[in-house]
Amino acid sequence: MKSQQPFLPLLAALLLVAAPALAAPTHNGTWSASVEENQLELSLRTTQGEHRGQMSTQIPLAAFQGLSTSEGSTAPFQLRREAGTFQFQGSFANGQGAGHYQFEPSESYAKAMASLGYPKLTPDEHYTLALFDITTARVKELAALGYKDIPLKELIEVGIFNVTPEFIRTLGSLGYTKLSLQQLVQCRIHGVTPERIRELAAEGYKNLDIEDLKAMSIHGVTPQFIREMRALGFKDLSPDGLTALRIHGVTPQFVQEIRGMGFSSISQDDLMAFRIHGVTPQFIQEIRGMGYPDVTSKELISLRIHGIDSEFMRSLSGRKGGSDTRKKP
Numbered sequence: 001m002k003s004q005q006p007f008l009p010l011l012a013a014l015l016l017v018a019a020p021a022l023a024a025p026t027h028n029g030t031w032s033a034s035v036e037e038n039q040l041e042l043s044l045r046t047t048q049g050e051h052r053g054q055m056s057t058q059i060p061l062a063a064f065q066g067l068s069t070s071e072g073s074t075a076p077f078q079l080r081r082e083a084g085t086f087q088f089q090g091s092f093a094n095g096q097g098a099g100h101y102q103f104e105p106s107e108s109y110a111k112a113m114a115s116l117g118y119p120k121l122t123p124d125e126h127y128t129l130a131l132f133d134i135t136t137a138r139v140k141e142l143a144a145l146g147y148k149d150i151p152l153k154e155l156i157e158v159g160i161f162n163v164t165p166e167f168i169r170t171l172g173s174l175g176y177t178k179l180s181l182q183q184l185v186q187c188r189i190h191g192v193t194p195e196r197i198r199e200l201a202a203e204g205y206k207n208l209d210i211e212d213l214k215a216m217s218i219h220g221v222t223p224q225f226i227r228e229m230r231a232l233g234f235k236d237l238s239p240d241g242l243t244a245l246r247i248h249g250v251t252p253q254f255v256q257e258i259r260g261m262g263f264s265s266i267s268q269d270d271l272m273a274f275r276i277h278g279v280t281p282q283f284i285q286e287i288r289g290m291g292y293p294d295v296t297s298k299e300l301i302s303l304r305i306h307g308i309d310s311e312f313m314r315s316l317s318g319r320k321g322g323s324d325t326r327k328k329p
Contacts (some may be wrong), residue, residue, distance in 0.1 A: 026123040028102040031088060035069050035095045038062070044086075044101060044131070055131060057160075069097065083109045083130030103127055112136045118152055125152060132159030141165040147181055154181050161188040170194045176210060183210060190217045199223045205239060212239040219246040228252040234268060241268065248275040257281055263297055270297045277304035286310040 029046040036058070043056040059079070061067060067077040069092045079086040084106045090099015105126045113121060113129075116139050121129070134155060142150065142158070145168055150158070157163075163184045171179065171187070174197050179187070186192075192213045200208065200216070203226050208216075215221075221242045229237065229245070232255050237245070250271045258266060258274065261284055273279070279300045287295050287303065290313050295303075303309070 025087075025102040025104050027127050028100070031090065031097075031099055031101045033097040035061070035092075035097075040064070040067075040069075040097075046127075055128070057131060068092070069095070081130045081133050082106065082135045083126060083133075086130070103130065105130065109136070113139075116140070117149060118155075125156075128156055129159065132156065134159040138165065142168075145169070150181065154185075157181075157185050161185050163188055167194075171197075174198070175207060179210060186214055190214050192217050200226075203227070208239060212243075215239070215243045219243050221246055225252075229255075232256070237268070244272060248272045250275055261285075266297055270301065273297075273301045277301055279304050283309065290314075 027046050029044060031042065031044050033040050033042045035041075038061050039058050040061055041056070041058055043054060045054045046052055061069070063079060065078040065080060066075060067088075068075050071093060072091065074091040076087065076089045078088065085104045086101055087104065088099060088101045090097055105123070109130075110121055110126060113119075113136065116136060138158075139150075139155070142148075142165060145165060147168075158181065163181070167188070168179075168184060171177075171184075171194060174194060176197075187210070192210070196217065197208075197213065200206075200213070200223060203223050205226075216239055221239075225246070226237075226242065229242070229252060232252060245268070250268075254275070255271060258271065258281070261281060263270075274297070279297075283304070284295075284300060287300065287310060290310050
């Protein structure tokens with residue numbers, strides 16, 4: 001039988017050539033995680049010298065190598081990025097995991113990033129780029145879309161908030177072609193997605209300004225909210241009008257409650273004024289109980305603005321109850 005020993009050094013050499021060049025670990029510390037469907041909510045705490053700190057992110061389970069989240073699992077696992085490799089040791093129980101990790105940066109990535117205009121990455125910068133998977137391919141794609149020479153801080157934000165080239169292209173196809181990176185990041189932060197833009201367009205809100213989209217998303221102006229307010233008769237509200245209703249807490253439930261107290265034709269402005277100045281159903285009942293059954297919405301707002309409530313009115317009349325027969329306050 002012919003010996004196969006000469007093959008082993010050759011195989012080892014080939015593996016060394018194929019493997020990415022990793023420098024000595026620059027970061028180590030502890031990790032904790034929870035399993036959320038097909039994602040791992042991962043938190044890394046760095047305990048080494050000047051690199052102390054904590055970062056969290058959500059990563060698909062499929063992105064890890066050797067990961068088992070089964071009960072009692074203690075197998076080591078990895079997260080390989082173009083920028084380097086995270087090595088994990090620890091265990092899982094009841095869908096929760098914890099242990100220790102270290103990060104080994106890729107020297108070839110550092111050289112590639114230098115050629116793209118990011119020379120001399122600090123260990124912390126390299127670590128962050130790896131954690132949020134900011135690849136050289138993404139940098140090149142962003143440049144091809146017109147986002148060139150991105151400051152490193154903004155590039156990291158792009159990674160943290162997952163502003164992908166696909167996201168940018170999809171927004172462009174919907175008419176949003178000249179957004180700055182900061183606007184794109186804000187869209188991600190506040191949930192201005194292509195899906196939400198299409199849903200609003202289906203409700204008649206087409207070609208909205210990006211700032212209107214952001215404000216509507218921040219304050220919860222959903223397609224459902226629009227439909228519910230339309231069903232109550234508010235059919236032609238502007239984006240600003242809808243946002244104002246949400247800011248001041250004018251919900252469909254509040255509208256129905258106030259209308260049920262006899263204010264069937266109350267305006268949008270008066271509803272907001274009710275919320276702003278604290279004209280509640282309880283306040284309305286108290287004023288009516290003081291002998292003012294026909295009090296108007298404007299009068300209720302005025303009473304609140306001037307700090308007049310049932311207790312104040314009783315103190316003026318010297319009475320304990322509300323037997324006054326006057327019709328107006």
